[in-house]
Every structure is written in C-alpha cells, then in structure tokens.
Amino acid sequence: xTAVAESPWTRxxxxxxxxxxxxxxxxxxxxxxxxxxATISLLEALIEPGDRVCLEGDNQKQAxxxxxxxxxxxxxxxxxxxxxxxxxxxPEHLDIFESGIAxxxxxxxxxxxxxxxxxxxxxxxxxIGAIHTYLELFGRYFVDLTPKVALVAAQMADRQGNLYxxxxxxxxxxxxxxxAFKSGIVVAQVDRIVDALPRVDIPSDWVDFVVEAPEPAxxxxxxxxxxxxxSEIQVLMAMMAIKGIYAEYGVQSLNHGIxxxxxxxxxxxxxxxERLGLKGRICRHWALNPHPALIPAIEAGWVESVHSFGSELxxxxxxxxxxxVFFTGPDGSLRSNRAFCQAAGHYAxxxxxxxxxxxxxxxxxxxxxxxxxxxxGGAPNxxxxxxxxxxxxxxxxxxxxEARGGLPGARGTPRGQKLVVQMVxxxxxxxxxxxxxxxxxxxxxxxAGMPLPPVMIYGDDVTHVLTEEGxxxxxxxxxxxEREQAIRGVAGFTPAGRARDRAMVDKLRARGVIxxxxxxxxxxxxxxxxxxxxxxxxxxxxxxGGLYRPPRRFRNW
Amino acid sequence: MESLNFAFDGGxxxxxxxxxxxxxxxxxxxxxxxxxxxxxxxxxxxxxxxxGFAPVWEAVLRDFHERHGVAGLAVAIHDMxxxxxxxxxxxDQAIAAIAxxx
Numbered sequence: 001x002t003a004v005a006e007s008p009w010t011r012x013x014x015x016x017x018x019x020x021x022x023x024x025x026x027x028x029x030x031x032x033x034x035x036x037x038a039t040i041s042l043l044e045a046l047i048e049p050g051d052r053v054c055l056e057g058d059n060q061k062q063a064x065x066x067x068x069x070x071x072x073x074x075x076x077x078x079x080x081x082x083x084x085x086x087x088x089x090x091p092e093h094l095d096i097f098e099s100g101i102a103x104x105x106x107x108x109x110x111x112x113x114x115x116x117x118x119x120x121x122x123x124x125x126x127x128i129g130a131i132h133t134y135l136e137l138f139g140r141y142f143v144d145l146t147p148k149v150a151l152v153a154a155q156m157a158d159r160q161g162n163l164y165x166x167x168x169x170x171x172x173x174x175x176x177x178x179x180a181f182k183s184g185i186v187v188a189q190v191d192r193i194v195d196a197l198p199r200v201d202i203p204s205d206w207v208d209f210v211v212e213a214p215e216p217a218x219x220x221x222x223x224x225x226x227x228x229x230x231s232e233i234q235v236l237m238a239m240m241a242i243k244g245i246y247a248e249y250g251v252q253s254l255n256h257g258i259x260x261x262x263x264x265x266x267x268x269x270x271x272x273x274e275r276l277g278l279k280g281r282i283c284r285h286w287a288l289n290p291h292p293a294l295i296p297a298i299e300a301g302w303v304e305s306v307h308s309f310g311s312e313l314x315x316x317x318x319x320x321x322x323x324x325v326f327f328t329g330p331d332g333s334l335r336s337n338r339a340f341c342q343a344a345g346h347y348a349x350x351x352x353x354x355x356x357x358x359x360x361x362x363x364x365x366x367x368x369x370x371x372x373x374x375x376x377g378g379a380p381n382x383x384x385x386x387x388x389x390x391x392x393x394x395x396x397x398x399x400x401x402e403a404r405g406g407l408p409g410a411r412g413t414p415r416g417q418k419l420v421v422q423m424v425x426x427x428x429x430x431x432x433x434x435x436x437x438x439x440x441x442x443x444x445x446x447x448a449g450m451p452l453p454p455v456m457i458y459g460d461d462v463t464h465v466l467t468e469e470g471x472x473x474x475x476x477x478x479x480x481x482e483r484e485q486a487i488r489g490v491a492g493f494t495p496a497g498r499a500r501d502r503a504m505v506d507k508l509r510a511r512g513v514i515x516x517x518x519x520x521x522x523x524x525x526x527x528x529x530x531x532x533x534x535x536x537x538x539x540x541x542x543x544x545g546g547l548y549r550p551p552r553r554f555r556n557w
Numbered sequence: 558m559e560s561l562n563f564a565f566d567g568g569x570x571x572x573x574x575x576x577x578x579x580x581x582x583x584x585x586x587x588x589x590x591x592x593x594x595x596x597x598x599x600x601x602x603x604x605x606x607x608x609g610f611a612p613v614w615e616a617v618l619r620d621f622h623e624r625h626g627v628a629g630l631a632v633a634i635h636d637m638x639x640x641x642x643x644x645x646x647x648x649d650q651a652i653a654a655i656a657x658x659x
Contacts, residue, residue, distance in 0.1 A: 231585075233642045427640040431607060468642040493616050493641040524646055525653055 167311035236527035257354025296533035363459030426492030
C-alpha cells in the first residue's frame with residue numbers, strides 16, 4: 001500500500017506521508033494550494049474508508065464548502081467514515097450518512113437537523129457514539145477520537161498556508177491541534193487567499209491544504225436578540241435576577257445563555273442595576289459571545305472583560321473599538337476560542353444563567369423533545385458545578401455555605417459552589433408548561449436506545465429556579481421533598497405548580513427558600529419596557545455610536 | 558374562540574370608580590375592562606382565542622380574587638393567547654389604576 005519503509009512506531013506518520021504523496025500528484029494541487037474544482041478529488045485521495053474525519057461546524061461558523069465536497073465524493077471509494085464534529089447543522093452533514101459515505105457519528109449539537117438525525121437513526125443509517133458537550137468532545141479529540149483528517153474553515157490564508165480565522169476562530173485551534181500533532185491531515189477552506197494576513201491564528205506547518213471557496217463560509221448571527229421583542233414578564237424576571245441573585249451573592253463573573261430572558265438582564269444593568277447602586281459590584285467579567293444586548297452596559301462602564309466562544313455578525317467594528325473589554329489580536333480584530341471560553345465559563349465564572357424547555361420536579365432540565373436528537377452544545381459545561389475549582393469568591397463561597405451548612409462528614413467539608421440558575425416562564429409559547437412531572441428526555445432515551453436520558457442541566461447542579469412567580473433557592477433545600485415543593489412553589493399555574501402543597505410552600509417562603517417579587521421589594525407593575533436600556537435594534541446601534549452594524553434581517557430602516 | 562364565565566363571592570366592595578381599560582388586543586396579550594357592578598361579588602367573562610384552558614383560567618382568576626379581595630365589579634377579558642403571568646399582571650394593573658382613581 002505504501003512504499004515508505006515500515007516501522008512499528010511510525011505507522012501513522014508513514015500513512016500520512018503516503019496520503020500526502022497521493023494528493024500531491026493531483027491536477028489542481030500546487031503545494032498546499034488547491035483549486036476549488038479539485039477539492040472532491042483531493043478528499044478522495046486523502047480520505048480512506050473507515051477514517052475518523054472532523055468536519056468543522058459549530059452553531060455559528062461552518063466549513064460549508066468542504067461539507068458539500070465531502071458529500072460529493074464517490075461512496076464506492078470513500079465510505080463508512082466516522083464523523084466527529086461539534087454541530088450538525090447543514091443538510092450535507094446528514095446527506096453523507098444517507099449515501100453511506102459515513103456511518104458513525106460523535107457530536108455535540110444538531111439543532112436544525114435534529115429531526116432528520118432521529119429519522120436516520122431510526123432507519124439504521126448511522127450509529128451514534130455519544131452526544132457530548134463541546135469541552136468533552138474537544139477533550140476526546142486528544143484521547144480516543146483524534147481525527148485522521150480535519151476539514152476546517154478560515155477567513156483567509158496566505159500562500160504558505162498560514163490561516164487567519166479572525167473573530168470567528170471558535171473551534172479551529174482545538175481541531176487543528178488534535179489533528180496536526182497526531183499525524184493527521186488538515187484541509188482548510190478559506191474565503192480568500194491573500195499575500196499578507198492581518199495576523200496568524202493557525203501556523204502554516206499545522207495546515208496541509210488550502211482551498212479558496214467560491215463563497216464565503218456561512219456564519220449564523222445566533223446571539224442577536226431584538227430588544228423590541230422583550231416582554232414585560234421578561235423585564236420582571238430580569239429585575240428579580242439582578243436584585244434577588246446577582247446583587248444578593250455579589251456575582252462578579254458570569255456566563256449568559258442565549259435568549260430574550262438573558263438579553264433583558266443585560267439591558268437592565270445600566271438602568272435598574274444602576275438605580276440599585278450595583279455598578280462595579282456585579283457583572284464585571286464575562287464568558288460571553290459579543291452579545292449586541294450587552295452594548296449599553298459596556299458603554300455605561302459596567303463591563304471590564306469579555307472572553308468569547310465565537311463572534312457575532314455585525315459586532316466586528318464595535319469589538320475592534322473596545323480592546324480594553326474584548327480579547328483582540330495585534331490586528332485589532334476579535335480572537336474567539338470556544339475551547340478556552342468553555343473552560344473559562346466552567347472554572348472561572350461564579351454564575352451561569354440560562355433557559356430550558358422543560359424542568360421536572362427534581363430540577364432536571366432539558367431541551368430534548370420527542371422525535372428529535374439535538375444535544376446541548378456548551379450548556380452542560382456552563383451549567384454545572386466545577387468540582388475542580390479551588391479559587392474563592394464571595395458568590396462561590398456563599399453558595400457553598402448555603403448548600404453545606406450543617407451537613408456532616410464529607411458533604412459538610414467547606415467548599416464553594418457555582419450558581420446555576422434556570423430562568424423560565426412557567427408557560428412557553430402556545431401554553432406549553434415549562435414544568436412537567438416527567439421530562440420528554442426519558443421517553444426519547446427509550447425511543448432512540450440511548451444509555452442515559454438526555455438531561456441538559458442536572459437537578460443537583462441547579463441552585464436557583466427563577467420564574468415570574470418567584471425564585472426558588474434549591475441550595476437551601478435539605479431534602480428531596482423540600483426541593484420538589486420549592487420548584488412547584490414557583491411553577492405558577494402549570495399543572496405541576498397547581499399540584500403544590502400550599503402549607504409547605506408557605507413554610508418555604510417564610511424560610512426564604514422561595515422569594516416572591518414582593519419579598520424582593522419588586523412591584524411587578526414597575527416591570528415595564530421603559531426600563532430597557534435599548535428598546536429596539538436601532539437603540540443598540542445608537543448606543544454603540546454607530547459601530548454595531550446589525551445583519552439586514554434585524555433592520556427595519 | 559371560547560367564552561368562559563366566572564363568579565367569585567365575598568370581598569370588600571370597591572368605592573365607585575370609572576370603567577377602566579388596560580392592555581391591548583394583540584398576540585400573546587390581552588385587554589381587560591373593569592366596570593362597576595351592582596353585584597356583591599366579582600363577575601369575570603373571558604373571550605379567549607385559545608380553547609381548552611378553562612381550569613387554568615379558573616385558577617388564575619381565583620388567585621386574583623384571593624389576592625385583591627374585591628367585590629362589586631365586572632371584568633371583561635379579551636384574550637389573544639396571553640400566558641397566565643401576563644393575565645395576572647394586567648389584572649393587577651387594572652386594580653392599581655382603579656385604586657389610583659379613587
């Protein structure tokens with residue numbers, strides 16, 4: 001198969017050399033530079049049946065040209081691949097399983113393709129190894145899921161093969177490092193090949209081939225929320241989060257999940273938060289994508305630092321103009337890094353706050369719904385106690401004291417705890433209750449033959465449940481019954497909420513385990529949209545001094 | 558559309574007040590009209606775009622009546638799929654507006 005001298009210790013390197021030699025002789029391949037129309041034959045020369053292949057794609061950036069090329073290879077030559085990738089979001093990501101090019105899958109998230117993924121699994125077209133969190137999947141790239149070939153996306157390359165991944169660096173460093181340093185092969189699609197890069201994000205000797213794609217890589221503006229759509233109830237819940245949790249614990253470092261609930265909090269900091277005298281006392285350091293909704297708080301001087309998993313379309317110039325806040329390169333543009341930001345969010349943040357579709361009476365929550373196999377991306381890393389954490393902060397210590405006070409033995413050992421807040425309206429759209437007796441995840445696990453129900457945030461990691469009815473502090477619950485009634489006690493008029501034990505809920509309220517808006521000194525009638533520091537996309541643009549340029553679909557002017 | 562009628566007894570009669578309207582008829586929202594009534598209790602009629610939620614309405618409106626303990630009023634609700642949280646908020650706003658009025 002290869003003419004290179006065989007050594008039992010260099011098989012992977014020898015195999016790599018043989019593949020590179022095959023590819024190097026193709027028409028359209030000149031050194032590292034590959035013509036776009038030679039991409040399919042390049043992949044056929046590089047990839048062998050059964051290979052483990054990483055196709056870069058996350059919830060924002062997609063190596064979409066290479067995904068299409070992979071879907072175009074001849075299944076007779078390239079088949080039964082084991083795909084390892086962060087996100088399945090393009091049709092091609094599943095087409096390759098339909099055609100037999102790939103048959104095994106390990107991944108983190110499949111939002112837009114979750115329905116079709118479940119169907120293909122039902123038809124026996126693929127086997128799923130596991131559904132991971134991002135950090136866990138990256139970890140396995142360096143242990144037992146190391147890619148043989150990685151297909152990645154960059155904004156620019158120079159003629160030596162150095163890559164500029166720029167604001168949307170995201171997953172690329174983790175993927176390339178795992179592949180390049182274990183005798184794998186790295187192929188990059190780039191929007192443009194240039195003579196000189198703004199900066200080098202990935203050095204050329206980690207990159208084997210570069211293809212200039214006919215179209216720029218697709219990027220989704222995932223974290224943009226139009227303030228015009230924020231409701232009064234979301235304002236109320238944001239007031240409760242700020243006053244009842246952030247101020248109470250003195251939360252300095254945090255991560256916000258995506259959504260209107262958390263956008264409302266960001267937009268209330270310079271107004272409501274300012275009025276409470278909290279500036280400089282909370283929310284100084286963030287693990288967060290450049291959320292446009294954070295602009296007013298940044299401009300008002302609330303935010304000292306933001307490290308980002310990825311970028312956000314339209315925020316490029318704003319970020320470039322605020323290097324004291326964001327992590328930027330010598331060229332001025334943002335450098336994101338999903339692996340580092342996930343680690344930062346897990347270990348270095350006092351609080352995570354996010355939403356869910358369903359929560360059960362033990363506090364387990366999940367966005368998994370019947371007939372879909374979606375996964376959770378990074379939420380489980382953010383939304384879990386970092387048991388390896390050792391540095392102390394006011395918020396972390398207080399949460400730990402509340403959870404452990406009076407407990408004996410190992411459980412009572414002094415230590416801190418991460419604040420993990422689930423912020424949910426009791427009813428979602430179309431009157432779907434967010435609180436349920438049994439998560440759909442249990443039935444889904446049965447349907448899809450999963451070894452575990454797909455729980456996003458485990459109940460024993462959740463410290464607070466925040467609804468329009470109040471805040472349940474689960475840290476203060478001393479047994480399962482208290483925990484259940486604390487959750488029912490804020491579950492509003494959902495069937496689960498109406499099944500509460502009223503006497504016990506009253507007792508929990510007297511103990512401060514449940515706190516209603518009135519207990520926090522908040523009058524729901526004060527929760528108006530006037531409290532939002534920006535009430536429209538245009539307000540956000542204005543707050544940024546014209547530096548934020550929203551994608552067209554968010555503009556009505 | 559579904560029309561529901563509720564009546565809750567007891568509570569203290571409100572001092573005379575002018576008919577009061579809060580909210581808007583828009584998706585996910587509702588309009589609440591509160592008028593004085595010669596009845597001793599609290600009568601509430603609901604026209605809602607969402608069918609099949611009578612038990613939830615009953616619970617939300619009973620909670621409202623227990624919270625405020627008011628009598629001598631007729632409440633008309635035009636609902637466009639508002640959640641219970643929004644319904645309770647609008648009712649509270651209406652009572653607050655009436656109290657401010659008196």
